[in-house]
Amino acid sequence: MTDRALSVVRAGALTTVQDLGRPGHAHLGVPRSGALDGPAAALVNRLVGNRPEAAVLETTLNGCAVRPRSTVTVAVAGAPCPVRVDGRPAAWGAPVRVPAGALLDVGAAVSGVRGYVAVSGGIAVEPVLGSRSTDLLSGLGPAPLTDGSVLPLGSPDGLHAPVDVGPQPAPPAELVLRVTPGPRHDWFTPEAVRTLTSRTYRVSPMSNRIGLRTEGPALERALSGELPSEGMVLGAVQVPPDGRPVVFLADHPTTGGYPVIAVVRTADLPAAAQAVPGTPVRFMAVHRR
Amino acid sequence: MRALPVGDGALLVEVASGEEAQALHAELVRRRAEGSLTVREIVPAARTVLLDGLDDPARLASELAASEVPPAPPRARDAIELPVRYDGPDLAEVAAHWGVPEQEVARIHAATEFTVAFCGFAPGFGYLTGLPPRYDVPRRATPRTAVPAGSVALAGPYTGVYPRSSPGGWQLIGTTDAVLWDHARVPAALLSPGTRVRFVPVESPGGPVSAA
Numbered sequence: 207m208t209d210r211a212l213s214v215v216r217a218g219a220l221t222t223v224q225d226l227g228r229p230g231h232a233h234l235g236v237p238r239s240g241a242l243d244g245p246a247a248a249l250v251n252r253l254v255g256n257r258p259e260a261a262v263l264e265t266t267l268n269g270c271a272v273r274p275r276s277t278v279t280v281a282v283a284g285a286p287c288p289v290r291v292d293g294r295p296a297a298w299g300a301p302v303r304v305p306a307g308a309l310l311d312v313g314a315a316v317s318g319v320r321g322y323v324a325v326s327g328g329i330a331v332e333p334v335l336g337s338r339s340t341d342l343l344s345g346l347g348p349a350p351l352t353d354g355s356v357l358p359l360g361s362p363d364g365l366h367a368p369v370d371v372g373p374q375p376a377p378p379a380e381l382v383l384r385v386t387p388g389p390r391h392d393w394f395t396p397e398a399v400r401t402l403t404s405r406t407y408r409v410s411p412m413s414n415r416i417g418l419r420t421e422g423p424a425l426e427r428a429l430s431g432e433l434p435s436e437g438m439v440l441g442a443v444q445v446p447p448d449g450r451p452v453v454f455l456a457d458h459p460t461t462g463g464y465p466v467i468a469v470v471r472t473a474d475l476p477a478a479a480q481a482v483p484g485t486p487v488r489f490m491a492v493h494r495r
Numbered sequence: 496m497r498a499l500p501v502g503d504g505a506l507l508v509e510v511a512s513g514e515e516a517q518a519l520h521a522e523l524v525r526r527r528a529e530g531s532l533t534v535r536e537i538v539p540a541a542r543t544v545l546l547d548g549l550d551d552p553a554r555l556a557s558e559l560a561a562s563e564v565p566p567a568p569p570r571a572r573d574a575i576e577l578p579v580r581y582d583g584p585d586l587a588e589v590a591a592h593w594g595v596p597e598q599e600v601a602r603i604h605a606a607t608e609f610t611v612a613f614c615g616f617a618p619g620f621g622y623l624t625g626l627p628p629r630y631d632v633p634r635r636a637t638p639r640t641a642v643p644a645g646s647v648a649l650a651g652p653y654t655g656v657y658p659r660s661s662p663g664g665w666q667l668i669g670t671t672d673a674v675l676w677d678h679a680r681v682p683a684a685l686l687s688p689g690t691r692v693r694f695v696p697v698e699s700p701g702g703p704v705s706a707a
Contacts, residue, residue, distance in 0.1 A: 232536040232547070234684045235614040334678045344618050345659075346678065389499035389507045435615060435622075437538030437545025439505050461540050461615030469502030494553075495503050 209275040210327060210359040215309060217351040218270035222340035222415075223329050224322075225261040231335055232460040236346065238440060239339040240456050242415060242479035243320055246284035249372045250324035253281035253301050257363060260328030261338040263351070265321040269312035270351065272323075277306045278359065279326040283374060285318030285480060300371050318377030318480035330360035342415050343457040377480035381409065383453065383470045384492040385443060390433065390465035394445070398425040402443070402451065402467060403491040410450075411483035416459075417444075417452040418478045420487055424449025425467065435461045441470035443489070451489070453478060496564055498556035505547040506556055513541060513612050513624055513652075515564045520544050520613075520688055522565040539613040539688045541622075574608060574691035577656065579647050581605075581696060583667035585635070589649060592632045600668060601696060603630070609654060609692040614684070619658040619676030621686035628652065638664030645671045647694065656686075669694070 214221075224247060227240020241247035241264055251260050263270065269287055274280075279301050282289050289296045290311040296302045304310050312321055331338050331348045340347040351357075391399050407422030425445050438444070442454040444464045453470055455478065468489065470478070481487070496519070499507045510516050520539035523546065526532040532555075535548025549555060581601035583589075590597045609625035626649075634650045639662065642648070646657045648665030655665060658675035671694075675685050686692065 229535055229548075231618075232538045232545075233614060233688055234618055235616060235620050236618045335683060346618060386500070386502055389501050434541030434543075435613070436507060436540040436543040437536075437547070439501050439545070439547050441502055459615065460538060461613065466501070469505075471503065494500055 209306070210330075210361065211275045212325065212329070212357045212359060213273045213275065214270070214351045214353060214355045214357065215273055216271035216311075217353050217355070218265050219268050220266040221270045221351040222264050222342070223261050223331055223348050223357070224264045224339045225337055226259050227339050227456060228335045228337035228341075228346070232437065235344070235460050236335060237341050237343050237457050237460060239337065239341040239347065241322065241339075242456055243284050243322065243476040245476050246320070246322045246374065247324075249299075249374065250281040250283050250322045251328075252369050252372065253283070253299075254279045254324045254326045255363065256324055256326065256328050260324065260360070261331065262325075262329065263323040265312060265323065267319055268314040269321055270323070271309055271311040273307060273309050274304055274325065274359070275306060278304055280304050280310055281324050282312050282321060283372070284320050284322040285315035285377060287315045287321055288313035299374060317482070319482055320479050325359055326362040327360040330358040341457050343459060375477065377482070378477045378485060381477055381481040381485050381487045383474045383478065383487065383489050385468035385470050385489045386492060386494045387468050388466070391467050393427055393429045393433065393465040394467055395426045395428045398427070399467065401425060402489050407451065407487040407489070409481045409483050409485045409487055413483065415455055415457040417454050418481070419452050420450055422450065422487075425451065427465075433463050433465050435463045438462045438466070439469060441472055441475055442466045443468045443470060455479065496559055496562070498559045500552055500556065501545070501547075504549055504552060505545060506549060506552045506559075508544045508546065508559055510542060510544075510564055514567060516540065516542055516544055517610065517612055517689065518565050518567045521568040525568075540615070541613070570691065572691065574693045575685065576693050576695045577671045577673045578697045579605070579669045579671045579694040580698075581669040583647065583669045585666035586668050589632055589666050589668055593630055604654070604668065605694050605696050609694075611686045611688050611690040611692065612653070613688050614686065616655075617658055617661060617676075619684040619686065620655055621688075621690070621692075623654040623686075623692055624652055626652065626654065632666050634664040635666060638662055642667065643670070645673070645675075647671055
């Protein structure tokens with residue numbers, strides 16, 4: 207092992223390697239995967255001078271701690287959290303130099319859910335179908351981090367970081383998801399479609415990288431029976447038999463048999479990645495562009 | 496053919512049958528290869544083809560609405576042969592559903608030429624069609640928590656092979672040593688939509704030939 211590596215001292219609740227994912231293989235049953243909060247992952251890469259496709263760490267709620275074997279530049283963004291280097295407070299949302307052997311501690315999120323940690327050179331685990339992303343649905347890509355594991359780092363590109371700070375939206379106090387109806391809204395009663403777009407739901411603690419689950423009024427079906435399996439898109443609002451809508455996130459299955467009542471605009475999904483359990487969710491009907 | 500809009504960048508094209516979905520999928524893949532269709536994902540399923548990552552879905556929707564389902568494409572490639580031992584724990588149950596002796600399940604299954612209608616559930620898991628409708632079987636009432644990799648299984652009109660160990664509710668009729676998914680191989684998936692498949696019985700270790 208070269209010294210271009212990171213030792214994982216504290217893996218945290220769920221820390222995975224993520225990049226832009228592996229779109230283009232859905233017909234083989236391969237989820238797209240990739241960072242849930244894409245803009246935050248892109249920002250941390252820019253802050254350390256990485257290319258947009260470099261792999262970063264995605265943390266969940268309580269951060270992680272890593273020790274680089276060589277001096278690196280890191281940046282932490284996404285869910286706001288304290289950052290420390292060998293116990294000393296360091297900047298969040300800005301480039302930070304971490305000397306060889308020092309401990310980078312990414313603390314628990316003050317708000318939001320998912321933190322992003324870029325390291326100059328990027329996390330250089332072996333790609334699978336062109337991506338280093340961990341896919342929790344199908345198990346492709348590297349396993350989630352564990353205490354004591356070691357991650358290889360790539361060589362820095364020598365790019366000068368084009369920015370040293372970037373604006374970021376605060377995690378949502380209320381999650382507003384714009385939706386266009388269909389393709390299977392006709393499998394539900396007209397009342398159910400009105401309920402979806404007029405009542406308030408809450409983010410369920412059962413949410414994960416596969417889907418944002420919600421709690422709230424159940425949506426009643428107009429058609430019973432089983433829908434033959436059909437292709438699913440990112441942002442699909444699928445309604446399982448319990449009637450509570452689930453918004454498909456990056457690790458969603460490529461096909462499914464529960465009807466999709468509406469689809470969330472892709473631009474609203476990064477905020478969904480940062481909505482803590484209990485956050486109110488409103489589905490707002492919008493016209494198709 | 497009905498093209499349903501899905502969000503802002505996708506279309507779900509609905510057709511009347513699985514055969515039509517396979518024909519439409521083949522035609523759309525051909526159009527993408529020749530450069531007349533720009534799309535990120537073409538995902539066939541039971542009676543639909545999803546087109547995801549379109550610049551102008553409305554224009555393609557009206558074009559598709561005005562066109563006929565293309566004829567089934569010519570069978571270009573030879574069938575992939577999967578060696579199989581018909582030794583699954585649900586063989587008797589499937590035989591009962593079919594109303595035939597157990598050995599007949601193996602004979603009928605091995606005499607069928609299958610086509611991968613679509614993939615899903617797990618990377619490399621194909622939904623294979625080819626058995627006549629009278630051989631449809633229900634899923635098991637209680638799914639197994641772990642189905643071994645290589646299990647050859649039936650559910651509804653489909654045959655499938657589990658690429659890796661996973662929970663599953665299909666009826667298990669046999670086992671294959673074929674590697675359905677290997678991400679270090681090109682292509683990673685042995686089966687992809689449109690692939691033709693034959694199951695070739697092999698002798699069970701220490702047992703008789705499982706099908707004539």
